[in-house]
Amino acid sequence: MALVISHTLQFGLRSGVKVALAPLVSDAPIIILTLLFFTHLSHLDKLLGVVSLFGSLFLLRMAYESFCSQMPTDCRVPAKPRSLQKGVLANFLSPHPYLFWLTVGGPIMANATQKTPLPVFVFILTFYFFIVGSKVVIALLVGQSRDRLRGGAYRLISIALAAALAVLALMLLRDGLHLLDLW
Numbered sequence: 430m431a432l433v434i435s436h437t438l439q440f441g442l443r444s445g446v447k448v449a450l451a452p453l454v455s456d457a458p459i460i461i462l463t464l465l466f467f468t469h470l471s472h473l474d475k476l477l478g479v480v481s482l483f484g485s486l487f488l489l490r491m492a493y494e495s496f497c498s499q500m501p502t503d504c505r506v507p508a509k510p511r512s513l514q515k516g517v518l519a520n521f522l523s524p525h526p527y528l529f530w531l532t533v534g535g536p537i538m539a540n541a542t543q544k545t546p547l548p549v550f551v552f553i554l555t556f557y558f559f560i561v562g563s564k565v566v567i568a569l570l571v572g573q574s575r576d577r578l579r580g581g582a583y584r585l586i587s588i589a590l591a592a593a594l595a596v597l598a599l600m601l602l603r604d605g606l607h608l609l610d611l612w
Contacts, residue, residue, distance in 0.1 A: 431593040432519055433564050435495045436512045437571040438586060444512035445568030449561055451516025456526055456557075460538075463530040474608045477524045481605030484522030488598035491519070496591035524604060 437445025520526055534556070541548035606612035 430564065430567060431495075431590050431597065432491060432516060433568050434571050435491070435498075435587075435590045435594070436510055436515070437568045438575055438583070438590075439495075439498050440510040440512065441575070442568060442572030444510045445572060446565055447512035448516035448519075449564030449568050451513060451520050452526070452560060453557060454513065455517040455520040456530075459521070459526045460530050460534065463527060463535045477527055478605045478608030480522060480527065481524045481601045481608060484519070484524065485598045485602040485605060487518060487522045488594050488601060491515070492591045492594035492598060495587055495594060498587050523601065524608075 433445050433448045436448045534552075537552055538549050541552065603612065
């Protein structure tokens with residue numbers, strides 16, 4: 430969510446929506462992986478720990494970029510935001526999608542597939558409608574207020590988003606160290 434807000438503020442509504450859509454791209458391989466390894470849950474702690482550590486580094490970089498971001502101006506050509514790529518990478522490097530699909534989504538789909546595939550499709554459509562939809566709504570709201578933010582207000586929001594990303598990075602670092610039995 431912080432990445433959606435940050436990209437919307439820095440690069441506009443289109444970039445924020447691209448970040449919001451990232452799970453539609455990145456979750457398919459995660460779902461397939463979790464369903465393939467569904468019976469080997471205990472062996473995935475180390476893998477999730479490594480993913481968490483890389484995710485922590487990625488989020489720290491995003492926090493730094495948000496902290497250093499400048500107010501966009503009409504005369505300055507913004508750098509290419511690569512919003513979808515950053516959103517996909519953030520999703521891949523977070524253990525949360527893996528944990529969700531291993532512990533909640535996977536069992537629901539595995540149980541539902543034994544009966545008929547329709548509940549699986551309904552579950553996936555409903556899940557992504559609300560997950561992606563809520564992030565798109567946030568991007569729309571932030572995008573509408575983006576032009577009203579000037580000077581100090583923009584800077585405070587950028588710092589707050591940087592802090593939120595840094596806290597998430599530290600949480601991922603802690604989780605990764607726990608999963609790797611290093612803390």
